[in-house]
Amino acid sequence: MIHIADANRYKNATGPDLYALCEQASxxxxxxxxxxxxxxxxxxxxxxxxxxxxxxxxxxxxxxxSPTANYMTPEQVLAVAKQGEAAGCTEALFSLGEKPEQRxxxxxxxxxxxxxxxxxxxxxxxxxxxxEHTRLxxxxxxxxxxxxxxxxxxxxxxxxxxxxxxxxxxxxKPGQAHYGCPDKTPKRRTATLEAAGELGIAFTTGLxxxxxxxxxxxxxxxxxxRDIHQTYGHIQxxxxxxxxxxxxxxxxxxxxxSYEDMLKTLAVARxxxxxxxxxxxxxxxxxxxx
Numbered sequence: 001m002i003h004i005a006d007a008n009r010y011k012n013a014t015g016p017d018l019y020a021l022c023e024q025a026s027x028x029x030x031x032x033x034x035x036x037x038x039x040x041x042x043x044x045x046x047x048x049x050x051x052x053x054x055x056x057x058x059x060x061x062x063x064x065x066s067p068t069a070n071y072m073t074p075e076q077v078l079a080v081a082k083q084g085e086a087a088g089c090t091e092a093l094f095s096l097g098e099k100p101e102q103r104x105x106x107x108x109x110x111x112x113x114x115x116x117x118x119x120x121x122x123x124x125x126x127x128x129x130x131x132e133h134t135r136l137x138x139x140x141x142x143x144x145x146x147x148x149x150x151x152x153x154x155x156x157x158x159x160x161x162x163x164x165x166x167x168x169x170x171x172x173k174p175g176q177a178h179y180g181c182p183d184k185t186p187k188r189r190t191a192t193l194e195a196a197g198e199l200g201i202a203f204t205t206g207l208x209x210x211x212x213x214x215x216x217x218x219x220x221x222x223x224x225x226r227d228i229h230q231t232y233g234h235i236q237x238x239x240x241x242x243x244x245x246x247x248x249x250x251x252x253x254x255x256x257x258s259y260e261d262m263l264k265t266l267a268v269a270r271x272x273x274x275x276x277x278x279x280x281x282x283x284x285x286x287x288x289x290x
Contacts, residue, residue, distance in 0.1 A: 001271065001274065001275075002268075002271045002272055004219055007271070008215065008216060008219055010264060010267075011215040018263060022263055024267070025266070025267035025268075028270050028271060029279075032275040032276065041089045041091065042084070042092065042139070043087070043091070043092055043136065045094050045095070046095050046096065047071065047072050047094055047096040047123055049061055049068070050064055050070075050100035051096075051099075052098055052099050052103035053143075053182065053183050054180050055184065056177040056179070056251040057244075057245075057249055057250070057251045057254075059248070059249060060097075064100075065106075071107075071110045072126075074126065074129060077126045078129055078134075081130045081133075081134050081136055082133075082134060085134045090135075090137060091137050091138075092127075092130045092136040093139050094126070094140050096119065096142055097119075098142070098143035099120075099143075107119070120152070123140065123142060127153070127156035138157045138158065139159050141162065144162060144184075144189055145195070150195050154199060154201055159201070159236065160202070161203060161204035161205065162192055162193070162205060163207070163241070164206065164221060164225060166207060166217055166218070166221050167189075167190065167221040168217040168221070169186055171184070177212050193205060193225070194231075196232075197233075201234060202234060203235050204235070205225060206280070207239070207240055207241065207269075208241050209241070209243060209257050209262070210254075211251070212254075218265055219268065222269050222272040226272055229273070229277060230274065237279070238269060238278075239280040240262070240269055242257050242262050243257060262281070262282075266281055
């Protein structure tokens with residue numbers, strides 16, 4: 001594992017220097033994992049696409065006024081889960097906006113109709129339903145949670161996840177990617193990672209690169225993840241996800257990270273993080289840049 005000063009020296013690595021960096025990272029990967037690529041067949045369960053955050057790059061979240069804004073019903077959750085089970089999936093990935101009822105009346109009305117006081121209460125019940133009626137193992141991606149919230153969900157999930165995205169407070173400033181997003185403060189995201197560690201929850205996290213952060217911000221974010229894992233030993237996977245500019249978002253015209261930038265970040269992540277943490281790169285990475 002390398003330190004911040006060493007990682008920052010790769011900021012402008014290109015050509016032979018980038019190749020050498022990737023070779024170094026590959027050696028670490030091969031020693032720990034070999035060359036076999038693994039994955040968990042999963043069925044996607046977007047429990048709700050409403051959220052109290054307004055990230056500048058997000059296309060998952062729908063405004064409550066949109067006709068596509070919704071909560072999945074229990075019947076829909078079970079039907080999709082069973083379709084996934086029949087297709088050979090082993091994992092039920094619950095993904096959802098963060099506490100939309102705290103911002104949107106429509107979300108509160110949906111929950112009242114379903115008979116629940118909060119999105120997390122409803123999430124727990126649907127994880128329990130999947131466990132009871134299928135052989136799938138729930139994986140929960142519900143964003144930033146308190147220790148008590150994590151503890152209440154732990155009995156119903158094989159693992160959980162939350163993207164750190166980045167630890168830079170600068171991304172919270174006006175005009176930046178996380179402006180107006182109460183759940184994206186570095187303090188809140190870090191507290192979630194630490195609380196999950198204290199509870200012994202197998203956890204997935206990661207970075208979203210190209211959203212306005214500096215190279216130094218990326219390195220510091222990776223070191224933060226490494227240090228938390230060294231304390232608790234619970235981080236199973238780190239995702240290095242590239243920002244994609246999408247029409248209709250505040251960042252529709254923002255530049256995307258290059259292929260070389262992705263390679264450099266992935267390589268440095270492998271050298272910074274504990275070798276026991278697996279790293280996930282976007283599938284068909286080269287296809288994104290052709």
